Amino acid sequence: MPALCAPALWLPALNPAVVILESGEVPALDGWPGLAEWPQIRALQSTGDGLHCVLGDRDGPHHIWLRTADPDREQAFIVPRDRASSLRHRASLRLDSRLAGRASPRGCATLTATAFQRRRLTMLLGILDALAADGEAITMHRIASMLVYPRLSLPRGSAWKSSNERRRTRRLVDEAIALRDGGYRDLFWLGAGDGDDRGAAPTGGGTKAERAK
Numbered sequence: 001m002p003a004l005c006a007p008a009l010w011l012p013a014l015n016p017a018v019v020i021l022e023s024g025e026v027p028a029l030d031g032w033p034g035l036a037e038w039p040q041i042r043a044l045q046s047t048g049d050g051l052h053c054v055l056g057d058r059d060g061p062h063h064i065w066l067r068t069a070d071p072d073r074e075q076a077f078i079v080p081r082d083r084a085s086s087l088r089h090r091a092s093l094r095l096d097s098r099l100a101g102r103a104s105p106r107g108c109a110t111l112t113a114t115a116f117q118r119r120r121l122t123m124l125l126g127i128l129d130a131l132a133a134d135g136e137a138i139t140m141h142r143i144a145s146m147l148v149y150p151r152l153s154l155p156r157g158s159a160w161k162s163s164n165e166r167r168r169t170r171r172l173v174d175e176a177i178a179l180r181d182g183g184y185r186d187l188f189w190l191g192a193g194d195g196d197d198r199g200a201a202p203t204g205g206g207t208k209a210e211r212a213k
Helices: 086-097 115-137 140-148 155-161 164-180 183-189 208-212
Strands: 016-029 041-047 050-055 062-066 073-078
Touching: 016 086, 041 208, 086 164, 115 140, 115 164, 155 164, 164 183
Parallel strands: 016 062
Antiparallel strands: 016 073, 041 050, 050 062
16 A cells, blocks of 8 residues: 555654644633544554544645543644754644644745755665665675766776775665665655754764765
C-alpha cells in the first residue's frame, strides 16, 4: 500500500513534526473543531498513551499525538524545549492555523527535500534496490555505471580500483546502507536547531566536492 494511503505513526522523540496536544485547564470555547471532523484522516490509532493520527492537508500531512481528550476542555499545544523546538513550534502553528480555517503561516509549511536532496535520495534508493536484487553479485563498477555515472565511460582494472569514481561510489553505497539501517530518521531533523539545515545532504554524507559532481 502506498505510504500516502497508510502513513507511519511516529513518536515525537523521533519526529519533531509530531504535534503534541493535551487537554488544558481552560473550559472549551466554540470554534475549536474536533479532529473527527477533519476531511482527510489518513491514519488513526488509539494506544495506552493517547490517540495518534495523521491528517492529510493540501501542503503536507499533520502528525498528531493527542495525549488526553477532554471534550469540556481546550486542547493545549505541548512544545518540548530541545534542539528541535523551532520545528515543533512551526508544526503547532501550522496545525492551529489550519484548524481555524486559515492558510499555513509563512515558514510553517511541511519541510520538504530540496531538489539536490531528492536527486541524491533517488540515487541512494536505487543503490539499495540494486543491492537487494543482486546482493554480493553486484560490483561497485556496475553500481557506478548504472546509477552514479550513467553517462560516463568508466575505467576498468587497476585504473578503476584507484579512481575517484570508485571511491565516491563506495561512499555512496555506505551512505545508502546507513540510510536503510536507521539513518532515514535524520530526515525528520532537517532545519532543527539554530541553523537551517534544509540544504544539507540527506544523511549528513557527501563532501562539497561530491555535491558539485
